[in-house]
Amino acid sequence: MNCLAFVPTKNGQATKAGLEAVSYAQRCGATVTALVVGELNGDGGAGAAGASKVLHISDNLQDEGQIARVVAAAADAEGATLVVAPHDHIGRAVAPRVAVRMGAGMVPGVTGLLQGSEVKKNVFSGKAMAHVNIETDKKVVTTTPNAFGVASDGAAASVEAFSADAGEARLTVKGFEASSEDGSVPLPEAVRVVSAGRGLKGPEHWGIVEELAQAMQATTACSRPVSDMGWRPHHEHVGQTGITIRPDLYIAAGISGAIQHLAGVNQSKVIVAINTDPEAPFFKAADYGIVGDAFEVLPKLAAAMKTLG
Amino acid sequence: MKFLVCISKAPDTTSRIAFTEGDTQFDANGVQFIVNPYDEWYALVRALELKEQHGGSVTTITVGEADCDPVIRKALAIGADDAVRIDANPQDALHTASLIAHHAKQGGYDVVLCGKETIDHNGSVVGGMVAEMLNAAYISLATSLDLDGGKAQAKREASGGLEAVEATLPVVVSAAKGMAEQRIPNMRGIMAARTKPLNVVPAEGGVQATAVAKFELPPAKGDCKMVSADAPEELVRLLREEAKVL
Numbered sequence: 043m044n045c046l047a048f049v050p051t052k053n054g055q056a057t058k059a060g061l062e063a064v065s066y067a068q069r070c071g072a073t074v075t076a077l078v079v080g081e082l083n084g085d086g087g088a089g090a091a092g093a094s095k096v097l098h099i100s101d102n103l104q105d106e107g108q109i110a111r112v113v114a115a116a117a118d119a120e121g122a123t124l125v126v127a128p129h130d131h132i133g134r135a136v137a138p139r140v141a142v143r144m145g146a147g148m149v150p151g152v153t154g155l156l157q158g159s160e161v162k163k164n165v166f167s168g169k170a171m172a173h174v175n176i177e178t179d180k181k182v183v184t185t186t187p188n189a190f191g192v193a194s195d196g197a198a199a200s201v202e203a204f205s206a207d208a209g210e211a212r213l214t215v216k217g218f219e220a221s222s223e224d225g226s227v228p229l230p231e232a233v234r235v236v237s238a239g240r241g242l243k244g245p246e247h248w249g250i251v252e253e254l255a256q257a258m259q260a261t262t263a264c265s266r267p268v269s270d271m272g273w274r275p276h277h278e279h280v281g282q283t284g285i286t287i288r289p290d291l292y293i294a295a296g297i298s299g300a301i302q303h304l305a306g307v308n309q310s311k312v313i314v315a316i317n318t319d320p321e322a323p324f325f326k327a328a329d330y331g332i333v334g335d336a337f338e339v340l341p342k343l344a345a346a347m348k349t350l351g
Numbered sequence: 352m353k354f355l356v357c358i359s360k361a362p363d364t365t366s367r368i369a370f371t372e373g374d375t376q377f378d379a380n381g382v383q384f385i386v387n388p389y390d391e392w393y394a395l396v397r398a399l400e401l402k403e404q405h406g407g408s409v410t411t412i413t414v415g416e417a418d419c420d421p422v423i424r425k426a427l428a429i430g431a432d433d434a435v436r437i438d439a440n441p442q443d444a445l446h447t448a449s450l451i452a453h454h455a456k457q458g459g460y461d462v463v464l465c466g467k468e469t470i471d472h473n474g475s476v477v478g479g480m481v482a483e484m485l486n487a488a489y490i491s492l493a494t495s496l497d498l499d500g501g502k503a504q505a506k507r508e509a510s511g512g513l514e515a516v517e518a519t520l521p522v523v524v525s526a527a528k529g530m531a532e533q534r535i536p537n538m539r540g541i542m543a544a545r546t547k548p549l550n551v552v553p554a555e556g557g558v559q560a561t562a563v564a565k566f567e568l569p570p571a572k573g574d575c576k577m578v579s580a581d582a583p584e585e586l587v588r589l590l591r592e593e594a595k596v597l
């Protein structure tokens with residue numbers, strides 16, 4: 043099986059989510075060609091992750107409609123029956139269009155390998171899984187970020203220039219506003235997250251949350267009321283109506299664990315809840331719990347994390 | 352300006368998730384259905400605000416059977432002018448998108464809005480498919496939307512921040528948090544919704560490419576291991592040695 047992996051890059055290097063897509067395709071048993079649009083240094087890391095070849099389009103296409111056209115053209119040229127893209131902000135815009143162009147069945151946000159024509163994904167905000175059968179010969183899947191590892195044992199891949207008619211641009215990028223001045227990992231990609239809720243009682247108390255996050259190289263998040271009240275910026279809001287995250291470790295302090303909050307975080311590999319109330323619903327969803335006052339526990343936990351080095 | 356807002360029904364988040372018929376069907380027994388939050392709070396409300404600014408009309412579209420009518424009436428109560436229901440049981444995103452696109456092509460809409468994702472399928476797919484079928488620009492995960500002289504200006508979620516983009520009309524937009532504030536329907540809206548047109552049309556041009564073979568519930572969670580508040584170093588040890596996440 044030939045696979046085309048759409049690999050987003052940043053400063054010429056493949057993003058982690060992009061490399062996960064490559065490694066995923068290889069683990070499905072495919073021969074993987076990576077497609078990179080825009081700036082690329084060397085093979086961008088795609089070879090180590092499992093790609094045998096990189097197709098490079100040097101035009102910095104911004105309209106995902108154009109990107110979808112070149113992805114579909116490259117899949118065609120490579121005889122790929124599988125197209126894999128990350129389920130990140132770019133992949134979500136590109137992959138559905140590719141599926142339509144190719145007449146391919148698509149499953150977004152997969153959490154298991156493609157086995158025959160069947161693949162697993164989470165549904166009902168992580169409260170169930172669906173095994174979905176893709177009925178077409180050509181298939182498109184997007185990989186859930188942080189659900190699959192990145193292989194690193196592949197050889198450097200050859201890079202070939204590729205061009206295809208991208209059509210007209212209907213969308214242009216005008217600017218970018220960074221949400222985190224500190225350069226911490228964005229929430230959807232974060233491997234560790236420290237989050238706090240109304241139990242912290244006011245924005246002036248977030249120093250202890252940030253201190254713990256810093257001690258363990260984690261990204262900070264919050265519950266919805268906290269962002270609604272303006273205690274924390276909106277981009278930190280996780281849950282059903284905010285961002286869905288899937289870190290290895292999620293630490294929640296002073297958050298009750300309402301079902302709408304859990305919907306955004308229950309796919310975390312390990313959950314720690316810290317709450318003064320032993321009856322807080324979060325303890326039912328957590329792997330580890332501390333019944334205690336966040337104002338005392340967080341600084342102590344930060345100190346203990348620092349000793350890890 | 353003609354706005355089309357894609358409205359889907361979704362089980363209320365507090366619903367018990369269970370399956371029937373050999374785990375192939377969602378058990379809707381006793382489940383309360385709501386308007387998918389992203390569709391209601393963000394996509395619909397922003398369409399109404401833009402109509403208030405620029406004039407025009409807001410039509411909602413739903414692919415679904417008669418059991419969708421209560422959530423469609425809710426969208427009308429919030430302020431949509433009229434509604435279209437394509438009478439079909441949606442099979443997958445391609446099926447839904449092809450039916451919506453078929454209608455949208457005939458309607459001459461300037462802006463098609465949908466939600467970031469449905470909270471049951473968690474797809475984030477329908478909008479992009481509709482855009483491709485309409486050969487239109489697609490602004491996904493938009494957190495703001497404005498219109499100006501045949502162009503749409505938006506901010507959208509990107510890695511580590513927000514990207515400002517501009518697109519030519521017609522445009523398809525998927526709405527994420529930030530685009531608008533929830534509107535609670537008032538009594539007048541609820542009364543008016545009863546007489547607003549809800550046009551049920553037969554399904555035309557729908558194709559399907561995937562099918563759920565089986566649902567599965569996640570393995571039961573183990574007990575939460577409690578650690579003393581005075582021994583955070585014990586938690587760190589467990590996270591490193593037992594859970595292996597540090």
Ligand SMILES: Cc1cc2nc3c(=O)[nH]c(=O)nc-3n(C[C@H](O)[C@H](O)[C@H](O)COP(=O)(O)OP(=O)(O)OC[C@H]3O[C@@H](n4cnc5c(N)ncnc54)[C@H](O)[C@@H]3O)c2cc1C
Pocket residue numbers: 238239240241242264265266267268279280281282283284295296297298299300301302303306316317318319322334335336337388
């Ligand atoms: C349709 C819908 C969508 C929603 N979407 C979201 C969403 O996306 N994300 C989200 O988060 N919520 C969402 N909500 C809201 C959700 O239902 C809860 O209201 C919210 O998550 C509660 O936030 P909280 O836990 O911070 O606050 P609270 O519920 O007030 O809980 C505060 C917790 O802090 C504990 N506490 C108090 N003092 C301390 C202390 N000193 N140390 C430690 N613990 C302490 C308390 O025991 C309590 O458990 C949604 C609701 C609806 C209806």
Ligand SMILES: Nc1ncnc2c1ncn2[C@@H]1O[C@H](COP(=O)(O)O)[C@@H](O)[C@H]1O
Pocket residue numbers: 357358359360387389390412413414415441444447464465466467468469472473474475476477478
């Ligand atoms: N059956 C449906 N009828 C109308 N719109 C839908 C339907 N299903 C999905 N949508 C729209 O498409 C968006 C994304 O859905 P999904 O791709 O299923 O996550 C939703 O937020 C809705 O706006």
